[in-house]
Amino acid sequence: MTRLDAGSRAVARGWSDLSIRNLFIIPTVAFLMVFNIFPLVYSLGFSFTNFAANQNTPWSFIGLQNYRDLLSDPRIWSNFIITAKYVIVSVAGQMIVGFGLALLLNRDFKFKGLVTTLLLLPMMMSPAVVGLFWQLLYSPNWGPINYVLGLGEFAWLSNPQTALYAVAITDIWMWAPFVMLLSLAGLSAVPKHLYEAAAIDRAGSWYTFTRITLPLVSPLLLIALIFRTMEAFKTFDIAFVMTTQPTTELVSIRLYKQAFQQWDTGKSCALAYIVLIVVVAITNIYVKYLNRVKER
Amino acid sequence: MAAVQSTRKVLLNRLAIVAVLIATVIFLGPIYWIGSTAFKPKALATTVPPTVVFQPEVTPFVRLFTKRVQMTKPVTPEAYAAAPWWEKAIYDGGEGC
Numbered sequence: 001m002t003r004l005d006a007g008s009r010a011v012a013r014g015w016s017d018l019s020i021r022n023l024f025i026i027p028t029v030a031f032l033m034v035f036n037i038f039p040l041v042y043s044l045g046f047s048f049t050n051f052a053a054n055q056n057t058p059w060s061f062i063g064l065q066n067y068r069d070l071l072s073d074p075r076i077w078s079n080f081i082i083t084a085k086y087v088i089v090s091v092a093g094q095m096i097v098g099f100g101l102a103l104l105l106n107r108d109f110k111f112k113g114l115v116t117t118l119l120l121l122p123m124m125m126s127p128a129v130v131g132l133f134w135q136l137l138y139s140p141n142w143g144p145i146n147y148v149l150g151l152g153e154f155a156w157l158s159n160p161q162t163a164l165y166a167v168a169i170t171d172i173w174m175w176a177p178f179v180m181l182l183s184l185a186g187l188s189a190v191p192k193h194l195y196e197a198a199a200i201d202r203a204g205s206w207y208t209f210t211r212i213t214l215p216l217v218s219p220l221l222l223i224a225l226i227f228r229t230m231e232a233f234k235t236f237d238i239a240f241v242m243t244t245q246p247t248t249e250l251v252s253i254r255l256y257k258q259a260f261q262q263w264d265t266g267k268s269c270a271l272a273y274i275v276l277i278v279v280v281a282i283t284n285i286y287v288k289y290l291n292r293v294k295e296r
Numbered sequence: 297m298a299a300v301q302s303t304r305k306v307l308l309n310r311l312a313i314v315a316v317l318i319a320t321v322i323f324l325g326p327i328y329w330i331g332s333t334a335f336k337p338k339a340l341a342t343t344v345p346p347t348v349v350f351q352p353e354v355t356p357f358v359r360l361f362t363k364r365v366q367m368t369k370p371v372t373p374e375a376y377a378a379a380p381w382w383e384k385a386i387y388d389g390g391e392g393c
Contacts, residue, residue: 121324137326142346144346
C-alpha cells in the first residue's frame with residue numbers, strides 16, 4: 001500500500017478545498033469588499049456629514065440632519081411621486097406586453113426561434129443609445145412616430161404632460177422582451193398533460209388560462225416583476241438622455257444633480273440610502289408574496 | 297394531435313402567429329429606422345414621411361471614421377484617381393467638387 005503526502009492526494013482528487021478557497025473564494029470576497037462593501041459603508045458614513053467632494057473645506061458630522069432635510073423637502077417628495085408614476089406605467093406596460101407576446105409565441109411555428117431572437121433585440125442595446133435614438137423618433141418635426149400615428153407636430157418630449165409617458169413607452173419597448181423571455185420559460189415549463197386533461201374535461205379556454213396557465217407561470221412572472229420594478233425605480237440613463245423636463249425628474253436624476261451639479265455629497269449619500277431602503281422594502285414585499293405563491 | 301384540432305383552433309393559432317409577426321415588425325421598426333438612417337444621405341434622414349426605399353451610401357461611415365476638412369478647390373481628376381474607394385464615395389456624393 002502506497003501512502004501519498006497531503007499535496008499529492010489533493011492533486012489526485014482534483015481540486016482541493018484549500019485551492020478552491022485560495023483561487024476562487026478569496027479573490028471574489030476581496031473584490032466584493034473593495035468595490036461593493038467599502039463604498040457602501042463609506043457613503044453611509046458620508047450621509048451623516050456635510051461633506052462636499054469638490055471643496056477642501058473641513059466637514060463635520062451633523063447626525064440625521066441630511067435625512068431630516070430631505071424628508072421635509074417637498075421637491076424630493078414630488079420626485080418620488082414622479083418615480084412611482086413612472087414605475088407603475090412602465091412596469092405594468094412591460095408585464096402586459098411581455099406576457100401577451102409570450103402567450104402568443106407559446107406555440108410551434110416555423111422560424112419561432114428567429115422571431116424570438118428578433119424580439120429580444122431591443123433588450124441587447126445600450127440604454128444611452130436607445131434614449132438618444134428614441135429622442136430622434138419622437139422628434140416633433142420629422143419624427144417617424146408622429147408620422148405613423150398621424151399626430152402632426154405633436155411634441156412628445158418637450159410637453160410636460162407627455163414626456164414621462166414617452167420615456168415609459170421607450171422603457172416598455174426596451175424591456176418588454178425581458179418579461180417575454182422569462183414568461184416564455186415559465187409557459188414552456190407547464191406540463192402538456194394538464195392541458196390535455198383540461199381539454200378532456202371540456203374546460204373553456206378562459207378557465208384553462210386562469211386555473212392552469214396563470215398559477216403555474218406566476219412565480220416566474222413575479223420574478224420578472226421584481227427585476228423590472230427594481231430597475232425601473234433606479235432608471236437614470238433613458239430619462240436623463242431623453243428629456244430635461246421637470247416632470248421627468250426621477251429620484252435618480254435628482255440624486256445625480258445633487259451629487260454632481262450641486263456637489264452636496266453628504267446629502268446625496270443620504271438620498272441614495274433613502275432610495276436603497278425604499279427599493280429593498282418593495283423587493284421584500286414581492287419576495288414574501290413570491291414565497292406564498294410558490295407554496296401553493 | 298394536430299389532426300383532431302377543430303378548424304376554429306387552427307384559425308386561432310394562425311391568428312396568434314400573425315399577431316406575433318406584426319408585433320415583431322413593430323418592435324423592430326425603431327431598430328430598422330436607426331440602422332437604415334446610418335446609410336442614408338443627410339437630406340433623406342429627416343424626410344416626412346420617412347424614406348423606406350433608398351440608395352444606401354457609405355458616406356456617413358466614411359465621415360465617422362476619417363478626419364475631414366472643407367475643400368476649397370474642386371478635386372482634380374488625378375487626385376480622384378489616386379483616392380481610395382471610400383474617398384471616391386465622398387467625392388461622388390457631391391462633397392469637394
